[in-house]
Amino acid sequence: MARSLKEYHSKRNFDATPEPSGKGGQRGKAHALQYCIQKHDASHLHYDFRLELDGTLKSWAIPKGPSLDPKVRRLAVHVEDHPLDYANFEGHIPEGHYGGGDVIVWDRGVWIPEGNPQQSYEKGKLRFRLQGEKLSGIWNLFRTHLAGKKEQWLLIKSADGEARPEAEFDIVAALPDSVLSDRTLAPKARQSTKAAKAPAKPKAKTKPQSLSGARKATLPATLTPELATLVESAPSGDWRYEVKFDGYRVLARIDGDEVRLFTRNGNDWTAKMPSQANALAGLGVQSAWLDGEMVVAREDGVSDFQALQNAFDDGRDEAIVYYLFDALYLNGLDLRQCPLQERRAALEALLAPSEAAQLRYSADFDEPVQSLLDSACRMGMEGLIGKRADSLYSGKRSSDWVKLKCQQRQEFVIVGYTDPKGSRSGFGALLLALHDRDSGELRFAGKVGTGFNTATLASILQKLEPLQVPKPQFSRPPTGAQARDVHWLKPVLLAEVAYAQMTRDGVVRHSVFHGLRDDKPAKAIDLEQPVNTSKATPRKATPGKAKTSASRESLRLTHPDRVIDASCGATKRQVAEYYTQVAAWIEPHLKRRPVALVRAPEGLAGELFFQKNAAHLDIPGLVTDEAAGQTVMIINRPDALLGAVQMNTLELHTWNATDQNYDKPDRFILDLDPDPALPWKSMLEATQLTLTLLDELGLNAFLKTSGGKGMHIVVPLTRRAGWDEVKDFAHAIVKHLAGLFPDRLTSVSGPKNRVGKIFIDYLRNTKGATTACAYTLRAREGLPVSVPIRRDELSELKGANQWTLFNLHERLADSDDPWADYGATKQSITAALRDRLGGD
Numbered sequence: 001m002a003r004s005l006k007e008y009h010s011k012r013n014f015d016a017t018p019e020p021s022g023k024g025g026q027r028g029k030a031h032a033l034q035y036c037i038q039k040h041d042a043s044h045l046h047y048d049f050r051l052e053l054d055g056t057l058k059s060w061a062i063p064k065g066p067s068l069d070p071k072v073r074r075l076a077v078h079v080e081d082h083p084l085d086y087a088n089f090e091g092h093i094p095e096g097h098y099g100g101g102d103v104i105v106w107d108r109g110v111w112i113p114e115g116n117p118q119q120s121y122e123k124g125k126l127r128f129r130l131q132g133e134k135l136s137g138i139w140n141l142f143r144t145h146l147a148g149k150k151e152q153w154l155l156i157k158s159a160d161g162e163a164r165p166e167a168e169f170d171i172v173a174a175l176p177d178s179v180l181s182d183r184t185l186a187p188k189a190r191q192s193t194k195a196a197k198a199p200a201k202p203k204a205k206t207k208p209q210s211l212s213g214a215r216k217a218t219l220p221a222t223l224t225p226e227l228a229t230l231v232e233s234a235p236s237g238d239w240r241y242e243v244k245f246d247g248y249r250v251l252a253r254i255d256g257d258e259v260r261l262f263t264r265n266g267n268d269w270t271a272k273m274p275s276q277a278n279a280l281a282g283l284g285v286q287s288a289w290l291d292g293e294m295v296v297a298r299e300d301g302v303s304d305f306q307a308l309q310n311a312f313d314d315g316r317d318e319a320i321v322y323y324l325f326d327a328l329y330l331n332g333l334d335l336r337q338c339p340l341q342e343r344r345a346a347l348e349a350l351l352a353p354s355e356a357a358q359l360r361y362s363a364d365f366d367e368p369v370q371s372l373l374d375s376a377c378r379m380g381m382e383g384l385i386g387k388r389a390d391s392l393y394s395g396k397r398s399s400d401w402v403k404l405k406c407q408q409r410q411e412f413v414i415v416g417y418t419d420p421k422g423s424r425s426g427f428g429a430l431l432l433a434l435h436d437r438d439s440g441e442l443r444f445a446g447k448v449g450t451g452f453n454t455a456t457l458a459s460i461l462q463k464l465e466p467l468q469v470p471k472p473q474f475s476r477p478p479t480g481a482q483a484r485d486v487h488w489l490k491p492v493l494l495a496e497v498a499y500a501q502m503t504r505d506g507v508v509r510h511s512v513f514h515g516l517r518d519d520k521p522a523k524a525i526d527l528e529q530p531v532n533t534s535k536a537t538p539r540k541a542t543p544g545k546a547k548t549s550a551s552r553e554s555l556r557l558t559h560p561d562r563v564i565d566a567s568c569g570a571t572k573r574q575v576a577e578y579y580t581q582v583a584a585w586i587e588p589h590l591k592r593r594p595v596a597l598v599r600a601p602e603g604l605a606g607e608l609f610f611q612k613n614a615a616h617l618d619i620p621g622l623v624t625d626e627a628a629g630q631t632v633m634i635i636n637r638p639d640a641l642l643g644a645v646q647m648n649t650l651e652l653h654t655w656n657a658t659d660q661n662y663d664k665p666d667r668f669i670l671d672l673d674p675d676p677a678l679p680w681k682s683m684l685e686a687t688q689l690t691l692t693l694l695d696e697l698g699l700n701a702f703l704k705t706s707g708g709k710g711m712h713i714v715v716p717l718t719r720r721a722g723w724d725e726v727k728d729f730a731h732a733i734v735k736h737l738a739g740l741f742p743d744r745l746t747s748v749s750g751p752k753n754r755v756g757k758i759f760i761d762y763l764r765n766t767k768g769a770t771t772a773c774a775y776t777l778r779a780r781e782g783l784p785v786s787v788p789i790r791r792d793e794l795s796e797l798k799g800a801n802q803w804t805l806f807n808l809h810e811r812l813a814d815s816d817d818p819w820a821d822y823g824a825t826k827q828s829i830t831a832a833l834r835d836r837l838g839g840d
Contacts, residue, residue, distance in 0.1 A: 004056045007080040011098040018091045022083025032756035034677035035111040035130065036087040037066065039176075041185045041218075042101035047172070049076060049155065051111055051128075052677075053121060056081040060153055065106075065172035066135060068164040070157050076141060078151035090183060092217060102185055102218050104178035107134040109679035110756055124153070131756075133179040133679045134171060137162030179680070180798065185218055211346060213337035213392070219255055219287045219329055224810050225264050226291075226326075226394055228385055228401035230528050234373075235402060238389040240340065240364040241372055244382040244403060245323055246303040247295035248519055252280050252322075254288040263519045265813060272312055276322045279356035286331045290347070292324035292362065302380050305496055305515045306456070313459070318358075324351060325362035328393055336393040343393070369404070377406035396809070409498040410528045411517055412445055412508075415474055417464050419485045426457025427464065430495055431486060432508065433474050435526040438638060440584025442474035445506055448497050451513030460516065464489060492522050502527075524813045557646055564603040564650070567781040570805055576645045578777065578805045583638040585812065586775040590641070592658040594625075594632035596770045597644055598651035598779050608650075608779055612770075619643035627662040630768070634659060650779045653770035656726075657719075662767075664719035668730045669771050671761035672710040675754050680799055686745060686758045687711045687794060693737060697833055700825045702818075705800040707778035707786040710758075712771060716825045723767040729829045730762035732837040774819075777805060787811065790818040 005022050014021045036057070038048040047065040050057035060076035067074055087108060093100050109132025113120065120126045124143025130136055138158035146152040157163050164171075177184040249264040250273075259277040261270045270277050273294065280290070296307040296319050311319045327347040328336050335343050344364075351361045364387075365372055373384055383405040391400035416431035429449030433442050452460070467489040474491065477483065494517040499508040506527070560573035579586070599609040611617070613631045614624050621640035625632055635641050635652070644652070656665040672686055687703070690713055694701045702714045717726070731747070737760060738747040746757045753759065764771045772778065772786045784801035785808050803811055 004054070004081045005083060008082055011080070013097065017093050017097050018089075019093065020083055020085040020089060022085065031751065032110040032675050032677040033113070033117075034084075034087055035109060035132065036105055037107040037135070038089070039065075039104050039106040039178075039185050040099065040101060041103075042093075042099050045185070047106060048079075050082060050087065051126075052084060052087075053117055055084070057084060057086055058121065060141070060155070062155055066139075066155060066157070067166050068157050068162065068169060068171055069166035070159040070163050072157075072166055074155040076153040076155045077148070078143075078153055088180065090178060090181060092215070095216070102216075104183045104185055104218075105180045106175075106177075107132045107179055109133060109135070109681075110675075110677050112756070127158075131679060131682070133681050134175055135162075183218060184221065211333065211335060211338045211342050213339070213342075214333045214335050215337065216332055217329070217334035219253070219289070219332075222262070222266055223251055223253075223289050223328060224266075224395045224807075225249060225251055226401055227264075227397040228403045229397060229399050231402045231404065234369040234386065234404060235399075239369070239386045239402075240344075240389055241369055241384045241386045241404075242325060242362050242364045243303075243376065244385045244405070245293040245295045245362075246305040246382050246514075247293045247308050247323075250292060250294050250322065251328075252277075252288070252290040252292070252324075254280055254283070254285050254290070256286065257281060265519060265521070266810070267519070273317045273320060273322075275317045276320060276358045279322070279354070279358040282356060283350060283354060283359075285350065287329060288327065288331070288350075289329040290324050291326040291328060292322050295321050295323055297321065300379070303382075309515045320358065321360055322358055323360045323362040326393065336395070339390040339392070340387050341389050373404055373406070382406060382409065408502070409496070409514070411494045411520060411525050412448075412497050413442065413491045413522045413525050414464070414489060414493040414495050415442070415444070415472065415477075415491050416486045416488045417461075418447075418487070420457075424457070425454065426452070426461045428485075430513070431478075432495065432497065432511075433491065434506070435523065437526045438583075440587075442491060443506060444474065444476060444478055445502075446499075446508040446511060448495065448508070448511040448513045450511070456513075463493060463516070467492065494518070494520060494522060494525060521813060521816065523816060562603065564600065565781060565783050566603070566605060568783065568804075568806070570783050572645075572648070574805060575650065575777065575783075576642060578808075579641055579645050580638075581809060582775045582812070583641055585817075586641070586652075586773065587636075587638070589774040590635045590652065590654065592634060592636065592660065593654040594627060594657075594659075594662075594770075595635050595655075595773070596653040597633070597647075597649045598653070599648045600650050600779055601648045604779060604781065612768075617644075617647055619647060625659055627659075650777050650783075652773045652776040654773045655768070655770060656765060657767075661719050663722060665717060665721070665723060665726050665765065666719050667714055667716045668726050668762075668765045669715070670713040670730060670734065671706065671764055671771065672713070672758050673754070673761050674709055674758040675751075675756055676709055678756065678758065680797075682744065682758065683709070683711060683800070684794060684797070686760070687713065689741065689745075690733075690737060690760065691791065693733065697733075697836060699827055699833075700821075702788065702822055703791060703794065704774050704786055704788040705797070705802065707772060707776070707784040708780060708800055710800055712786070716822060716827065718826055718828045721829050723765070726829065727762065727765040729834060729837075730765045732834065734760040734762045736837050775808075788817075788819045793818070 012019060033052045035051050040046055040048050047062045049060045049062050059079045059082050061079050062074050062076045064074055088105065090104050092102050109130060112129040114127045126141040129138055137160045140156045140158060142154045144152045144154060251262045253260045259280045260268060261273055261277055263269055295303040296311050298304045311317065324347060327343050330346055348361050351359060376384055383403060386402045386404065388400040412432035412434060414430050415433045418428035420426055420428045429447040431447055432445045434445045435442055469488050469490050472488050496514040496517050497511050498514060499511040502508050557573060557576055560571065562572045564570050564572055564575055596610060596612045599611060600606060614622060614633045619640055620643045621637040622643065623634040623636055625634060635644065656667050656669060658666060670690060672683060674683055691701060694715065699715050704712045706712050734747040738745045744757060746753050746759050749759060749763065763769065774786055774788050776786050778784050778786065783805040785803045787803045
């Protein structure tokens with residue numbers, strides 16, 4: 001194999017290119033043979049077809065890509081072997097290096113050769129079946145006798161049920177994107193079919209040499225915005241201050257003549273703002289991601305959130321102005337690693353020629369910050385946004401961007417409303433609530449009864465009435481006179497409210513309504529607290545409740561900068577921050593369940609320890625108990641969770657029973673574990689087949705990604721059956737499925753038994769066995785997360801490691817609990833169910 005990769009190594013400098021060197025990329029013998037097709041935009045756009053054989057990837061460059069038409073013969077130029085781990089490579093090879101350009105994985109899966117593959121390869125005549133995300137059926141590779149520097153082969157589709165005439169379906173054009181990520185390779189100008197439709201205005205140009213840190217990159221499908229931290233006073237240093245607009249944060253994606261407008265949570269609002277989209281199209285950029293705020297101004301020039309809402313409600317987008325303040329991508333360049341002042345200079349130059357009334361550049365002001373803030377407050381503005389002059393764009397909440405507010409103002413969850421009194425129509429006041437940062441509990445936060453007019457009272461009431469529920473949907477609701485004539489609501493609507501102060505009990509005073517919001521999920525709304533910039537430490541406020549849980553700030557974290565995962569640079573501090581963030585989400589899945597820890601004292605590069613008892617662990621708040629002759633650990637509180645992180649825990653695995661009865665499981669789990677070479681499509685099919693059988697049995701099941709290669713199907717149970725009965729029933733389900741689909745599924749463990757198949761692991765249902773907990777990190781490169789999903793999300797998944805330590809916050813901010821009905825599910829394993837499985 002070393003000799004086979006000699007040419008590969010000789011052509012590359014692995015200190016300069018992100019391509020894998022091939023070290024450690026070998027696999028055991030018990031696996032199916034993998035293939036991949038990589039779309040490669042180098043000196044010319046082409047497709048690299050790679051088949052695993054004898055420990056490497058045999059490779060061919062196919063200029064036009066594969067065709068499903070048996071009448072079409074595609075030239076395939078034989079190139080050097082590549083290492084096996086190249087099959088998952090996506091990224092940018094720097095210009096000036098061999099193969100410089102962008103690479104995505106266009107297709108991947110399993111190839112099944114007919115006959116002896118080594119002999120067929122030597123003879124130059126390979127016939128094989130593909131089982132991939134995009135390609136399937138029988139294919140052929142033939143070596144020709146055409147002269148050239150490299151061997152010339154032909155790739156031809158066999159005439160089978162998967163074949164299609166190219167005039168009817170061109171798979172390369174129809175399915176251009178990656179199967180591993182959201183990446184795509186947009187055709188460059190030399191290949192663009194959109195050039196004839198592009199705006200006549202000259203393309204805006206950005207000089208790479210004027211943007212330090214800019215790099216060539218394809219335009220991503222989605223982006224998350226950088227968010228500002230509320231502070232008590234202006235920080236020291238070199239900062240730029242802009243007006244804090246009272247509007248909607250919107251990111252614009254421009255790809256040729258296509259413009260899309262997204263809210264901060266990724267909702268597509270292009271249809272709501274066609275005038276702004278058209279104005280952006282008129283800029284004439286080839287590609288861009290721009291960041292800004294949608295605003296409607298009053299006559300005095302101050303932004304008015306209620307007027308903005310009215311413009312949306314009335315369909316009058318011509319009144320909306322898009323104030324742009326940052327450029328993240330521009331004409332093929334990723335600018336996020338450029339200093340702020342350089343990004344803004346590029347944006348200002350882009351907007352300068354525009355005469356569109358809907359677009360404005362958000363200028364910064366060269367005045368002392370206190371003077372600016374005083375002026376903003378006198379004019380009735382919200383305040384200022386400050387940005388560190390040399391800061392990079394992080395795509396998350398950062399201390400490099402800060403908010404200075406004139407008054408206290410934020411979103412609240414609407415949990416009820418009162419009847420109107422006197423001559424007032426609609427309603428009297430809205431009852432407000434906020435989530436407790438530590439417990440996640442929704443808590444009453446007062447009322448707001450001013451800031452409405454006759455029109456808003458009527459329009460808001462129409463939205464409130466369908467949400468009525470018979471009793472309060474939060475803890476400790478008001479009582480007595482405060483609760484009289486209250487109509488309680490499902491807590492999903494948000495109100496933007498200004499207030500003078502908040503009492504020790506967490507109730508707002510002198511509140512004024514400014515508008516409804518629908519750009520954030522209700523679950524994400526808690527009390528926004530300013531940071532003391534002299535210490536740069538957030539103040540954790542829990543109105544009306546004593547502190548009983550630990551925050552990351554109060555935890556003594558040793559070696560916080562230790563790198564846990566060198567592949568992504570994640571540190572122990574970031575692991576602690578992650579578990580702080582998800583504490584309220586993971587707690588219901590940990591509470592009262594024995595837990596085992598996967599610890600990584602030296603990070604992923606060192607030895608991992610799987611620990612089931614608390615020996616030698618100093619974790620505050622950790623509960624220990626006796627279960628079946630063994631001492632188990634239980635994590636019921638956030639301080640115990642973060643204490644486990646301090647002890648270098650990465651993963652948390654839980655039992656299928658709780659301390660209510662260790663001998664009676666309250667769930668069973670089916671863990672779908674694939675041959676790693678199988679395409680993700682096979683996992684989706686196997687998951688759907690398993691769910692279909694459970695549906696036929698009348699069992700309600702819940703899904704989560706494993707964070708690795710597979711899926712976990714969790715079936716809640718009423719505590720009646722013992723461990724052996726539950727395990728036997730799970731085994732019967734797996735055997736039944738494997739009997740129906742023996743070519744795809746297996747009920748027998750071990751790598752050699754799952755070659756080209758998916759093993760449905762029922763062994764997790766033994767007493768003392770554990771499964772990765774929902775929302776736990778996984779000790780794998782990139783630190784992926786095991787994440788609960790809704791069934792209707794299954795087909796949209798790109799992999800079981802789709803969410804990681806770095807991007808899960810995006811999902812939590814824009815998603816309700818997909819397992820909200822889990823606790824209300826009551827079901828048991830009955831004799832009738834066992835009989836339906838053939839008595840197994």
